Amino acid sequence: xxxxxxxxxxxxxxxxxxxxxxxxxxxxxxxxxxxxxxxxxxxxxxxxxxxxxxxxxxxxxxxxxxxxxxxxxxxxxxxxxxxxxxxxxxxxxxxxxxxxxxxxxxxxxxxxxxxxxxxxxxxxxxxxxxxxxxxxxxxxxxxxxxxxxxxxxxxxxxxxxxxxxxxxxxxxxxxxxxxxxxxxxxxxxxxxxxxxxxxxxxxxxxxxxxxxxxxxxxxxxxxxxxxxxxxxxxxxxxxxxxxxxxxxxxxxxxxxxxxxxxxxxxxxxxxxxxxxxxxxxxxxxxxxxxxxxxxxxxxxxxxxxxxxxxxxxxxxxxxxxxxxxxxxxxxxxxxxxxxxxxxxxxxxxxxxxxxxxxxxxxxxxxxxxxxxxxxxxxxxxxxxxxxxxxxxxxxxxxxxxxxxxxxxxxxxxxxxxxxxxxxxxxxxxxxxxxxxxxxxxxxxxxxxxxxxxxxxxxxxxxxxxxxxxxx
Numbered sequence: 001x002x003x004x005x006x007x008x009x010x011x012x013x014x015x016x017x018x019x020x021x022x023x024x025x026x027x028x029x030x031x032x033x034x035x036x037x038x039x040x041x042x043x044x045x046x047x048x049x050x051x052x053x054x055x056x057x058x059x060x061x062x063x064x065x066x067x068x069x070x071x072x073x074x075x076x077x078x079x080x081x082x083x084x085x086x087x088x089x090x091x092x093x094x095x096x097x098x099x100x101x102x103x104x105x106x107x108x109x110x111x112x113x114x115x116x117x118x119x120x121x122x123x124x125x126x127x128x129x130x131x132x133x134x135x136x137x138x139x140x141x142x143x144x145x146x147x148x149x150x151x152x153x154x155x156x157x158x159x160x161x162x163x164x165x166x167x168x169x170x171x172x173x174x175x176x177x178x179x180x181x182x183x184x185x186x187x188x189x190x191x192x193x194x195x196x197x198x199x200x201x202x203x204x205x206x207x208x209x210x211x212x213x214x215x216x217x218x219x220x221x222x223x224x225x226x227x228x229x230x231x232x233x234x235x236x237x238x239x240x241x242x243x244x245x246x247x248x249x250x251x252x253x254x255x256x257x258x259x260x261x262x263x264x265x266x267x268x269x270x271x272x273x274x275x276x277x278x279x280x281x282x283x284x285x286x287x288x289x290x291x292x293x294x295x296x297x298x299x300x301x302x303x304x305x306x307x308x309x310x311x312x313x314x315x316x317x318x319x320x321x322x323x324x325x326x327x328x329x330x331x332x333x334x335x336x337x338x339x340x341x342x343x344x345x346x347x348x349x350x351x352x353x354x355x356x357x358x359x360x361x362x363x364x365x366x367x368x369x370x371x372x373x374x375x376x377x378x379x380x381x382x383x384x385x386x387x388x389x390x391x392x393x394x395x396x397x398x399x400x401x402x403x404x405x406x407x408x409x410x411x412x413x414x415x416x417x418x419x420x421x422x423x424x425x426x427x428x429x430x431x432x433x434x435x436x437x438x439x440x441x442x443x444x445x446x447x448x449x450x451x452x453x454x455x456x457x458x459x460x461x462x463x464x465x466x467x468x469x470x471x
Contacts, residue, residue, distance in 0.1 A: 005106065006079035007113040010140070014133045020163035024131045028139050029168060031119035035139075035146035039069065041153045041169045042288070045161035045199040046178025046212070048329050049281045052273065052307050053178050056285035058154040060301030062086040064293040069145035069153035070102075071166070073134070076309050076324075076458040080104050083141045085148055096304050104144055112140045112147075134158045135165040160188050162201020175202045175240070176288050177211040178281065180227055181219065181329045182361075192219055196227035200234040209235055210288040212280055213246045216329070245287045250279040255340060257313045267295075270303045274311035274321075276340075277333045309457040311337055315468050318441035319344065322461060324454035326357065328364040334451055335372045348446035349378035351437040355430055355456035358391040365452075366403040370417045377416060378446065379423050381437065383430040385456040393426035400424055434460040438467040 029036065044054050051072050058070040068086040075081040080103035086092050087102065095101040116139050120131060131139070138158075145153050152173070157164040161177075177199055180192060188198045196214065203209045211231055215224040235242035253261040259272040262279050264286060271282050286298055293301070309324045311334065325334040338344055356362050382396040391399075404421050427433050434450070441448045450457060450464070 007110050009113050009117045010079075010133060010136055018134070018159065019132050020160060022163060022165070022168060024129055025135045025138065025165040025168055027123055027128050028116070028119060028131050028135065029142070031122060032116070032139060032143060035142040036168055037170075038146040039150045039153045041155055041172045042174055042176065043155050043157070043166065043169055043172040043202045044176045044178065045157040045164070045202045046176075047181040047195070047199070048327075049178035049212075049277060049284075050156045052278060052281045052310055053176060053285050054154050054156045055305050055307045056282055056302055057176070057289055058086055059092055059305040060285065060289045060293050060297050061152055061154070062092040063089050063301035063304065064297035065089060066151040067091075067149070069141070069148070069150040071138070071141045071145075071153065072156045073137075073158050074454060074458075076454060077461055078103065080106075080109065082137060083109075083144055085145070085150060092301070092304050096306055099306065099308060104141075108144055108147075109140065112143045115143065116140055132165070138165045157199075157202065160198040160201070162198050164202075167202055169204075171204055172202075172207055173292065174288055175204065175207060175209040176284060177202070177209065177231065178284060179212050179216050179277065179329070180214055181216065181327065191226065192223040193226040193230045196230040197234070200231045203231075203234050203238050203240050205238050205240065207238075207240050208243070209240045210243045210245060210284060212284050213244050216247075243287060245280075245284045247276075247280040247283070250283040252276070252279060256343075257316050257319060257341070267299065269299055272303070272305065273307060274313065275333045275337045278311070308461070309454055314461075314465060318438075318445050319347070319447040320438070320441065320450075320464060320468065321447065322450045322457050322464070324457050325365075325451050326360055326453050328361055328368055331365045331368045331451070332372075334449075335368060335374075338449075339372075339374055344375060344447060348444050349376040350447040350449060351378055351441060352380045353383060353430070353433050353437055353448070353450045353456075353460075354380065354396070354452040355383040355385040355393070356391050356396060356452040357385075357387065357389045357455065358395075359389055360453075362391065362396070362399055363403060366400060367407065370403055370407045370420070373416050375416060375447070377420065377423055378440075379425055379437075380420065381433045382424065382426045383433050383456065384428045385430060385453055386459055387453075387455045390453075390455070393428055397424050397426040430456060430460045431463045434464050435467050438464055442468075 061068045070084045083104040084102045155166045214227040251263045312322045325331045382393045384393045
């Protein structure tokens with residue numbers, strides 16, 4: 001995603017690519033006098049759910065009265081979203097009303113980026129390699145959190161864990177590992193065991209670790225068993241007490257467009273976010289925070305957590321759902337959500353806007369959508385997100401047509417995807433597509449679903465909200 005408010009030094013650093021490893025980060029932190037040593041931290045890795053779990057944990061800590069730093073990626077609409085401070089309970093309530101609350105201010109971002117740039121020049125003069133963009137941003141975040149005297153910081157890894165630039169934290173309060181799946185296989189490995197080994201790299205000597213059970217719907221039992229054994233072995237080698245969290249431990253009581261109520265360990269909780277996977281994420285956060293915050297903070301922090309772009313209902317009439325589902329697991333969760341709310345099935349045919357990155361498992365995502373979609377469709381508009389890795393809308397349309405031909409749903413007149421080919425449209429302009437879809441939805445009171453990539457959501461979320469506000 002592009003945000004011109006970010007200092008040029010950070011914007012242009014993406015030319016150095018993605019390079020895993022800790023040598024550059026450690027060299028840079030040496031120059032900066034190791035700001036990461038000045039705060040306590042919770043460290044979170046995984047394939048899916050890292051951002052949501054990070055937000056849950058940060059919110060619970062804030063409701064407990066602590067000044068909480070929150071470091072996440074990628075950003076959705078503004079670069080400054082990646083670095084945030086929640087000033088206790090009051091700060092959490094303010095964030096709930098204004099999603100920009102607590103983000104790093106422009107002056108601090110520019111000043112600290114300049115300091116990091118100065119130290120990078122020194123490193124280059126000494127013959128060291130230039131740090132990557134993520135390493136530079138992580139350094140800025142560490143400086144900011146230390147400067148603001150955060151009581152605790154919640155850190156989401158960027159990619160993997162073992163060699164991720166956030167993994168310079170020597171002794172976190174706890175390590176959390178969310179749902180595992182297949183993503184970034186070129187860098188993390190082609191088996192779930194190898195991926196678990198990379199994610200499990202955040203486990204530290206003697207520090208408690210909380211992990212979501214590896215048996216997920218998108219992987220086989222054999223793969224899940226392998227991944228679980230890997231995490232257990234790492235924990236045993238590190239003498240780190242491991243607590244498994246099982247998805248079935250959280251039981252949904254009710255769900256509507258306002259969120260979900262669920263039962264966990266004899267207590268009732270409410271979350272604003274949707275989808276069965278959010279119950280798993282909430283259970284993981286609740287378990288991890290049990291010995292760090294009060295019972296009230298766990299319950300109220302959870303209820304006041306907001307997290308954009310993950311099955312986010314930005315409107316009830318018309319229903320508008322934004323979901324950055326960008327892999328088969330995410331699409332599976334999205335489809336399950338559409339099945340779980342009976343009210344959606346009784347509404348007029350919906351509008352779907354979809355844009356994806358070309359390096360994702362697009363065929364897998366489409367297969368799941370086509371075989372499992374259960375709502376009547378007015379139109380599927382395929383768009384090209386403004387990102388160099390984006391799949392052009394025309395190519396995505398061709399992929400849809402190929403997937404429909406290969407699917408039994410194409411020949412089943414009872415399927416919601418029957419004749420879907422005739423409802424496909426392609427445009428290079430995501431914002432225009434969003435405006436057209438919202439205009440029709442307001443007139444017809446029909447749902448709109450925007451899916452496929454967080455990059456797409458970040459690009460058009462503002463336009464959607466503005467269009468919804470129009471009379």
